[in-house]
Amino acid sequence: MTRATSSIKTYNQECADCPIRHRAVCARCESDELEQLEQIKYYRSFEAGQTVVWAGDSMDFVASVVTGIATLSQTMEDGRRQMVGLLLPSDFIGRPGRGTSAYDVTAATDTVMCCFRKKPFEDMMLRTPHIGQRLLEMTLDELDAAREWMLLLGRKTAREKISSLLTIIARRDASLQLNMADGELSFDLPLTREAMSEYLGLTLETVSRQMSSLRKEGLIVTEGKRHITIPDFDRLLEETGDDSDGGFLV
Amino acid sequence: MTRATSSIKTYNQECADCPIRHRAVCARCESDELEQLEQIKYYRSFEAGQTVVWAGDSMDFVASVVTGIATLSQTMEDGRRQMVGLLLPSDFIGRPGRGTSAYDVTAATDTVMCCFRKKPFEDMMLRTPHIGQRLLEMTLDELDAAREWMLLLGRKTAREKISSLLTIIARRDASLQLNMADGELSFDLPLTREAMSEYLGLTLETVSRQMSSLRKEGLIVTEGKRHITIPDFDRLLEETGDDSDGGFLV
DNA sequence: CATCTGGGTTGATCTACATCAAGGTTGTCG
DNA sequence: CGACAACCTTGATGTAGATCAACCCAGATG
Numbered sequence: 001m002t003r004a005t006s007s008i009k010t011y012n013q014e015c016a017d018c019p020i021r022h023r024a025v026c027a028r029c030e031s032d033e034l035e036q037l038e039q040i041k042y043y044r045s046f047e048a049g050q051t052v053v054w055a056g057d058s059m060d061f062v063a064s065v066v067t068g069i070a071t072l073s074q075t076m077e078d079g080r081r082q083m084v085g086l087l088l089p090s091d092f093i094g095r096p097g098r099g100t101s102a103y104d105v106t107a108a109t110d111t112v113m114c115c116f117r118k119k120p121f122e123d124m125m126l127r128t129p130h131i132g133q134r135l136l137e138m139t140l141d142e143l144d145a146a147r148e149w150m151l152l153l154g155r156k157t158a159r160e161k162i163s164s165l166l167t168i169i170a171r172r173d174a175s176l177q178l179n180m181a182d183g184e185l186s187f188d189l190p191l192t193r194e195a196m197s198e199y200l201g202l203t204l205e206t207v208s209r210q211m212s213s214l215r216k217e218g219l220i221v222t223e224g225k226r227h228i229t230i231p232d233f234d235r236l237l238e239e240t241g242d243d244s245d246g247g248f249l250v
Numbered sequence: 251m252t253r254a255t256s257s258i259k260t261y262n263q264e265c266a267d268c269p270i271r272h273r274a275v276c277a278r279c280e281s282d283e284l285e286q287l288e289q290i291k292y293y294r295s296f297e298a299g300q301t302v303v304w305a306g307d308s309m310d311f312v313a314s315v316v317t318g319i320a321t322l323s324q325t326m327e328d329g330r331r332q333m334v335g336l337l338l339p340s341d342f343i344g345r346p347g348r349g350t351s352a353y354d355v356t357a358a359t360d361t362v363m364c365c366f367r368k369k370p371f372e373d374m375m376l377r378t379p380h381i382g383q384r385l386l387e388m389t390l391d392e393l394d395a396a397r398e399w400m401l402l403l404g405r406k407t408a409r410e411k412i413s414s415l416l417t418i419i420a421r422r423d424a425s426l427q428l429n430m431a432d433g434e435l436s437f438d439l440p441l442t443r444e445a446m447s448e449y450l451g452l453t454l455e456t457v458s459r460q461m462s463s464l465r466k467e468g469l470i471v472t473e474g475k476r477h478i479t480i481p482d483f484d485r486l487l488e489e490t491g492d493d494s495d496g497g498f499l500v
Numbered sequence: 501c502a503t504c505t506g507g508g509t510t511g512a513t514c515t516a517c518a519t520c521a522a523g524g525t526t527g528t529c530g
Numbered sequence: 531c532g533a534c535a536a537c538c539t540t541g542a543t544g545t546a547g548a549t550c551a552a553c554c555c556a557g558a559t560g
Binding site: 036074076077078080081082084085095096097102103129132133135136137139140142143144146147149150151153154197200203225241242243 | 322324326327328330331332334335344346347351352379382383385386387389390391392394396397398399400401403404405450451491492493
């Protein structure tokens with residue numbers, strides 16, 4: 001059980017009791033000059049399912065997720081949708097230097113965001129190289145995640161995709177550390193079957209079938225529709241197709 | 251024919267006759283203090299097919315592609331491979347703050363890279379915020395490209411994938427502007443069928459079949475195995491599944 | 501309490517792409 | 531020049547996952 005435990009621990013290492021993890025560009029975990037951010041920040045809440053901005057809409061702010069989960073998606077003319085970003089607490093939204101959103105941003109669960117108006121934020125970036133550096137680091141992390149995701153989309157089977165998604169959520173969701181005991185862990189799935197299918201490049205029927213199949217084989221235990229227990233994290237990891245020491249570089 | 255012409259022109263707007271385009275972090279297009287980079291840079295050449303570094307290997311440099319094409323790929327234990335990065339001249343390789351490569355880096359064609367030893371480069375970054383800013387911009391561009399790519403991998407059909415790849419290469423390859431005349435353009439495919447299949451998440455047989463099918467329908471004209479002419483760029487664009495004004499944001 | 505609605509499951513069938521297999525073309529090297 | 535090695539094409543067949551369709555369940559709502 002050791003790897004499961006350790007690989008989860010490594011992710012969320014600083015600011016244990018602060019809702020904004022250490023990678024966030026947010027005043028809470030900062031000190032120094034960054035208190036200036038305090039003056040330009042404000043909070044917004046969204047309900048599960050609500051759209052924050054549509055692709056192409058103008059967006060005059062950047063933001064950091066405080067609680068809840070948001071997604072970035074692209075839609076083709078005929079309605080096919082692909083999720084391209086999954087934003088957990090501390091993740092950053094928006095691109096300095098661009099006035100419109102390139103993606104649909106949607107709240108997957110009830111969500112609170114810490115927003116900064118774009119112009120003052122960009123001014124701050126110029127004055128405070130520190131922020132740019134953090135942003136670079138975060139963007140590089142996101143790029144790595146996107147590339148991992150590309151491997152999933154391009155080459156993994158449906159079963160591997162589902163297993164991967166479950167381990168990804170397990171690793172990234174800070175809340176579930178509490179429920180953890182010798183390799184068993186449980187959490188509430190923050191995504192509907194449909195959202196999962198958009199993440200994975202599958203249909204929701206296939207997602208449902210594969211979840212059932214993992215359940216029947218005892219790799220996961222479900223309680224209601226959303227609550228999931230993983231009795232043996234390592235066993236699930238073996239289903240992901242990743243090499244055992246997987247590129248968990250963040 | 252206008253869109254084809256215009257969408258190609260926008261990409262490569264500065265430094266028309268410099269092999270390093272404006273996005274590059276390279277001394278050639280810089281002036282000022284960046285001449286310091288001159289002192290820590292050196293060139294390396296690779297033959298088509300040669301591996302630059304393997305995933306996991308230590309990598310003590312960052313680099314910028316000068317000529318040729320390099321790829322980043324991930325490999326699963328059982329050999330399934332997915333390309334996750336396609337690097338054209340001016341594109342950047344390597345991640346500041348990381349000592350090993352996360353991906354296999356391969357030269358797809360004969361390639362020259364402009365390398366900077368990692369340590370001095372990182373020192374420079376600290377002293378010169380300008381470089382960090384550029385790197386951030388480039389990384390954000392790459393992230394956008396990766397997300398476009400995710401849509402392709404997750405939701406497009408084989409035919410749409412092939413058409414998309416051809417338009418992507420056409421748009422990004424500076425050399426072919428020369429051959430352009432009222433919407434017709436031609437270029438040498440820099441990738442083998444196998445490399446294309448790794449890019450697209452397909453098998454090489456499927457790539458071959460779809461190329462044949464596009465050829466039979468007159469969407470492309472081939473000369474030998476690699477030289478491709480696109481008689482009507484807009485018509486090919488319609489096969490990509492992208493909305494007509496597609497997110498060409500760079 | 502009945503009904504409606506938004507998720508979720510499961511079955512039957514179809515199909516796009518993978519897989520397996522054979523053969524073609526081009527270039528290189530003894 | 532012959533033969534080998536990359537690379538590419540095409541055909542026959544198999545299958546994972548899509549599609550179409552029916553039904554289930556829990557919570558909300560009048």
